[in-house]
Amino acid sequence: MTAAAAPASSVDNPIFARIWPLVAAREVEAVRALRRENVAGLSGRVLEVGAGVGTNFALYPDSVKEVVAVEPEPRLAAGARTAAAAAAVPIVVTGETVESFGGGKPFDAVVCSLVLCSVKDPAMVLGRLHSLLRPGGELRYLEHVASAGARGRLQRFADATLWPRLFGNCHTHRDTERAVLDAGFEVDTSRREWTLPVWAPLPVSELALGRARRP
Numbered sequence: 405m406t407a408a409a410a411p412a413s414s415v416d417n418p419i420f421a422r423i424w425p426l427v428a429a430r431e432v433e434a435v436r437a438l439r440r441e442n443v444a445g446l447s448g449r450v451l452e453v454g455a456g457v458g459t460n461f462a463l464y465p466d467s468v469k470e471v472v473a474v475e476p477e478p479r480l481a482a483g484a485r486t487a488a489a490a491a492a493v494p495i496v497v498t499g500e501t502v503e504s505f506g507g508g509k510p511f512d513a514v515v516c517s518l519v520l521c522s523v524k525d526p527a528m529v530l531g532r533l534h535s536l537l538r539p540g541g542e543l544r545y546l547e548h549v550a551s552a553g554a555r556g557r558l559q560r561f562a563d564a565t566l567w568p569r570l571f572g573n574c575h576t577h578r579d580t581e582r583a584v585l586d587a588g589f590e591v592d593t594s595r596r597e598w599t600l601p602v603w604a605p606l607p608v609s610e611l612a613l614g615r616a617r618r619p
Contacts, residue, residue: 415501420572421479428459434599438613439463439517442546448512451536453502453529454519456480458487461495471495472511474502477572502529510538520580521548522573530587537618543589549596549612550577559607567607576607581614589616 440463447467452460455473457480464471473488473495475481481499488495498505502523514533523529533543550556559577568574581594594614600606 415476415478417477417572418479419570421477423570424480424572425457425483428457431459432599434597435611438546438597438599438611442517442544442613443468443515446513446515446542446544449509450513450515451507451511451533452515452517453533454516454522455484455497456518457483458485458491458495458497460515460517461487461491461493464491464493464495466492468493473497474500474505476501502532505532505536507536511536511541512538513542513544516543516545516547518546518548520545520583521575521578522571524573526578526580526583527586530583530589534588534618539618541618543584543614543616543618545580545584545612545614545616547580547612548574548576548578548608549580549610551607551610555607555610558605562607574608581612584614584616588618590619591616 439460443460443463446465448469450468450471452471452473455475471493473484475484475497476499478499481497484497488497514537520526551559556577563575563577585591592615594612597611597613598609599611600609
């Protein structure tokens, strides 16, 4: 509904900024359904971290009064501002990193969708998100997670080679669920979903969908 001018960004991923809008526009329905579930029932003031081109924006329920969307990659942030202008709820897009984000008054919820795999220091970012939430506020996450067995070995290989360079520092073999707990959150629900056939030779087929809260 609304979009704000963003400050200068310290993130520059030109290859990923070309690839991601194409991927997002062709997202499989299984991932789209998980995105809808991730934001369902939210209300009040919401912080979205790593908003990309605003793929979530059309999915927020009317009970959300404001979304502050952080996207530090300037090319992606431009797409997010376009999506924000068409959204049914008020959305402000900022080009800050979550590490430098001021925040203002505490948020009722934080939404992370396919972003914790890409930050440099997940533990620090989750600690920052914990501090930005009001007591009792929710962390909603939909994230790539470390798989076991042969797929886990594929993930480690991908993470050590070209995958992070092509996909905006995405690391597929992170134990995000453990990191959420270590940051001081209490997990209410969490499950794993396959978004592509198990046999598909991609390291990002398994996602964790969860709800946690700041005590």
